[in-house]
Amino acid sequence: MTEPTEPTEPTEPTEPTEPTEPTHGASQPYTYPTPAGAAETVPGEVTLSDDPQPPTSGGRKRTGLLVGGVVTALVLGGAGAFAFQTLSGGGSQPADVLPGDAYAYVRLDIDPSAGQKIAAVRFLGKLPQVKDTLGADDPRKQLWQLASKDASNDCVARFSYDTDIAPWLGDRVGAAIRPGGTADAPNVAIAIQVKDESAAKDTLTKLFACDKGGSDTELRMKDGYAIVTPPGVGDATLAAAAKGTLAQNADFTADMAALGEQGILSAWFDMGTGLKEIQKFSGTTGMDATALASAKGRFATAVRFDADYVEMAGVVRGADATKSVKGDGSEVASLPANTMAAFNVSGADQMLDSAWPQLKKQIESLAAADGESDPIGMVEQQLGIKLPDDLKVLLGRSFTLAMPEQDLKSDVPVLGAKVVSSDAKRADELVGRLMESVGVGGDVLTHKVEGDKVFVATTPDYADDLKSGGKLGDSDTFKVAVGDVSNATATLFVDLDKVDAIVKGDVHGEAKSFLESLRAVGFTATNTGNGEGSFTLRVLGD
Structure with a gap:
């Protein structure tokens, strides 16, 4: 397929960092490192928020959100192809590049541990609707075609998965929400794993440029991930990550260790910080506000496979x-x-x-x-x-x-x-x-x-x-x-x-x-x- 026609000249992302080689293919499942000095039984805290306030962009449909949604769908849709992926399950995770002051985090991974892939194939093979897709083409391609076909902007539909997306798209995506922001403009950062930072930067920039009204999304590259943020917070997000990533947050690492196998999907939520932020968004008052203010503890969950079942497992800690x-x-x-x-x-x-x-x-x-x-x-x-x-x-x-x-x-x-x-x-x-x-x-x-x-x-x-x-x-x-x-x-x-x-x-x-x-x-x-x-x-x- 020929190079997609661009409605406007692609705009370079604001102050991008130089591409670095991504980390992939470790032979063992990834485990989060324990931060130096972190207690084993009483997790510490990471307080890194610079409390940015991203501006509200109005009612315009956001091309950045479309891209984030499409990429999330692509990663999630790969579950049916577990058996045909390499069995490494290693490499870096989105938590390695997202800021440690985040109070909410969700991750999707179609390259989990070898045991999870084998268990997924055995379980999914029992389901008639899934059995036929196990040997099919990359389902991420099918989802891309569906998403681009329904895109309101014809420019997006002109991108080819094989030539424009597949060469750089990795296996993992994560999103984190940090203190600051509003209900209309949350302080969110999306980390998309990429195999080729230069190609990813080029294609994502062109996708953002499809918004004829001007892109309202910022793009950065960091350690094999494309970091997508709302306008005005890209630099602050990278600065916060430089102070300490989520994978270096002692509470997060201890909670995920207690959770165990993180499967294809995992999430984490700090109720003490997160519920207060939600209270600010919603303007809750009275008894509900009192309950939110006194809430504490953290919640972690994962969707994972066994040969006999698929389960959502979770832990609550520090309550x-x-x-x-x-x-x-x-x-x-x-x-x-x-x-x-x-x-x-x-x-x-x-x-x-x-x-x-x-x-x-x-x-x-x-x-x-x-x-x-x-x-x-x-x-x-x-x-x-x-x-x-x-x-x-x-x-x-x-x-x-x-x-x-x-x-x-x-x-x-x-x-x-x-x-x-x-x-x-x-x-x-x-x-x-x-x-x-x-x-x-x-x-x-x-x-x-x-x-x-x-x-x-x-x-x-x-x-x-x-x-x-x-x-x-x-x-x-x-x-x-x-x-x-x-x-x-x-x-x-x-x-x-x-x-x-x-x-x-x-x-x-x-x-x-x-x-x-x-x-x-x-x-x-x-x-x-x-x-x-x-x-x-x-x-x-x-």
């Missing part, structure tokens, strides 16, 4: 340890083996102890806006209960909702709940009061007590089934979907094979094939009791 609750999800594992779906919360009574003061203020604040002065007292009087004590009794130390395998043809589906409570008789009494208050009779819900447990169900038979229990936790599907639930504060399990049996007559074509290729969904959250926690959300393939 308020006084709000920690030790869980126990054993009540889910003891459900009947024919369970189709279940959800459990463990330790809700303890959670209410710490959460109630803030929750009460929120309820009173909302009620005051409607002219009500004592909403809690009104509920207590109407239902004859005491809050939060009776709510703690009702939710108990374990609260489980469950639904057995069924055809869903009856007017009322079969479902039930079991509560392990400090006062089961009182909990049963509260269930009766709630049923009475909403006009539900005993012919709709059955409830009974045994020991410290209350069983509630839409049929007497299912209440008995819940009482008898079972060995759902012994099934391989359950074990793989949710893992160890012995310390779980929240557990969700859905057996998609049982769901498929119900909806198979109503789902057709690709949707039917896709559903049949999935086995289950599982979610587990745990809290270690020291202000740290973790979660996993898994989708299993058949």
